[in-house]
């Protein structure tokens with residue numbers, strides 16, 4: 001008898017979200033970011049589902065791109081970190097991938113193979129200060145790539161605080177970005193290719209000049225910012241299980257490791273067979289909502305490797321076998337994340353192999 005815990009991946013919700021976001025992106029081309037196994041959702045299944053709609057995919061590293069190619073994905077695939085070695089460039093050329101180049105080491109590795117590179121993305125540091133050429137190095141680097149025979153060069157940069165349109169950081173980055181496009185193209189002429197937006201910037205009001213958006217987390221139904229009324233996103237991942245044990249404990253008794261949760265009254269405790277060994281975060285605080293058909297119930301006690309416990313005293317209908325949702329429709333991944341001191345991005349990318357994923361088309 002298998003354990004009743006599952007990650008259900010709703011591929012219909014994925015296309016729904018893509019269509020919704022496409023509307024916001026308007027005439028900009030759409031790149032679906034499927035790095036880290038499509039944020040834990042299953043890169044091959046998600047890419048196969050989206051391939052007919054997207055203009056390109058993006059992954060972080062070459063290995064992830066090769067996995068897509070070997071599964072038959074033929075669309076362009078951008079490797080956001082670019083090559084990590086000269087051999088990596090050979091693989092990028094062989095699999096017809098798009099490298100993002102962000103430093104002179106990568107540029108040097110590309111030298112011999114540029115005729116095999118269909119398109120190169122040039123990563124510019126506008127203020128994130130992780131990767132990218134300085135703004136004053138861009139024109140020279142573009143010229144070098146052109147001399148090496150690269151025809152298509154798309155400029156890209158990444159926002160550090162896209163959730164906050166008004167932050168100094170966002171304003172500084174967007175003004176540098178606009179200057180850059182002015183400097184390198186003479187006018188704000190972005191047909192050559194320019195990409196600044198991630199999910200939050202596409203959904204929010206940053207509106208930078210660009211010809212591509214790079215959509216990641218929002219495709220999977222999550223968001224770090226509140227959605228405009230005309231946009232509905234559906235959760236792609238539903239993490240579910242069932243109540244596997246129920247007991248009454250007396251007031252003053254505690255639940256779980258370290259006795260963190262203390263019963264203030266005679267309490268009914270439900271045990272659910274998922275834990276941090278499945279990706280349910282150990283950081284989850286008492287009170288983290290768990291969905292049931294009767295409403296949400298609070299997590300009670302520390303998360304174990306294989307189990308969690310909930311206070312179901314106020315929900316007498318909950319019994320052995322009652323279905324629960326750890327995250328998905330209710331509560332959302334974003335909501336659970338706030339009880340764990342993290343963001344939903346981390347919850348979905350940290351799910352483990354132990355719990356099966358099932359895909360609904």
Ligand SMILES: *Cc1c(COP(=O)(O)O)cnc(C)c1O
Pocket residue numbers: 033035080158197198199200214215216217218
């Ligand atoms: C991951 C990533 C994205 C997608 O970000 P979301 O917030 O998930 O939409 C876009 N651009 C770069 C460079 C990234 O690394």
